[in-house]
Amino acid sequence: MQLATVISQRIWLPTQAPTRGPGGSWGRIAAFLLMVVVQVVSAIEETPEALIKRTFAETKKQFEARPGKADRAWQFARACFEAADIATNNTERAAIAEQGISAARQAIAMESNSAPAHFYLGVNMGELAETKGLSALKLVRQMQHEFSVARDLDPHIVFAGPDRNLGLLYRDAPSIGSIGSRTKAREHLQHAVDLAPDFPENQLNLIEALVKWGEKETATHQLKLLKERLPGARAEFTGPHWTLSWVDWDARLQKLAKKLEQPSKALESPRQKQG
Secondary structure, three states: OHHHHHHHHOOOOOOOOOOOOOOOOOHHHHHHHHHHHHHHHHHHHHOOHHHHHHHHHHHHHHOOOOOOOOHHHHHHHHHHHHHHHHHHHHHHHHHHHHHHHHHHHHHHHOOOHHHHHHHHHHHHHHHOOOHHHHHHOOOOOOOHHHHHEEEHOOOOOOHHHHHHHHHHHHHHHHOOOOOOOHHHHHHHHHHHHHHHOOOOHHHHHHHHHHHOOOOOOHHHHHHHHHHHHHHHHHHHOHHHHHHHHHHHHHHHHHHHHHHHHHOOHOOOOOOOOOO
């Protein structure tokens, strides 16, 4: 979009030329227009990563200014999750995730029935788990609990986020010594698709699980459904907040399409041990 087009949508253009004098100073109008131009140029030049970092700093400031507000706490926990997700090393990721865990727990202490607080506690635990190696298994059951509570409170939150994350936990956790279960994974991943079918992440997770389990025919059918929904999703999930998501979604979609075109023997055997 051209800069002039953006500006024309952001300011009111008078039908008559402004006059000099009180309330009609050319200087003030010029200063206002310059401010708008600077803001627009800054917005255009801001990368998705910079937007995430700025949001993190702003929500942290708001949370610290009003620590007794549960919504400020879980909003900061959400910003922590997003910032941890783009961290470049485990030390940074763990430090940010721990801030998110602390903020989410403070929100829960103030409002125990806050679905966002439980959800963002769970996802920040997930970010922390990524830095822990085998010791991350200790966090799995805590994550399971938080996502289950969030699901009971509001299954629709974050486009069926509780079911989506429960499905991934059951899919990827070991079946021996942990909570891994193909049956439960299928149930929750499918339910996430049922609740929010237009959110690409949900169907991608389900398709990836089906490929992992060697169910090529069902995976191919789900991929067809996803492709049919993509035009609407691209129109709905737009803007800088979704840029990184689309980079990830498009890459995974391409990988799945290529894999499903290969002979069935390229997929994992359906005789793989089920949970």
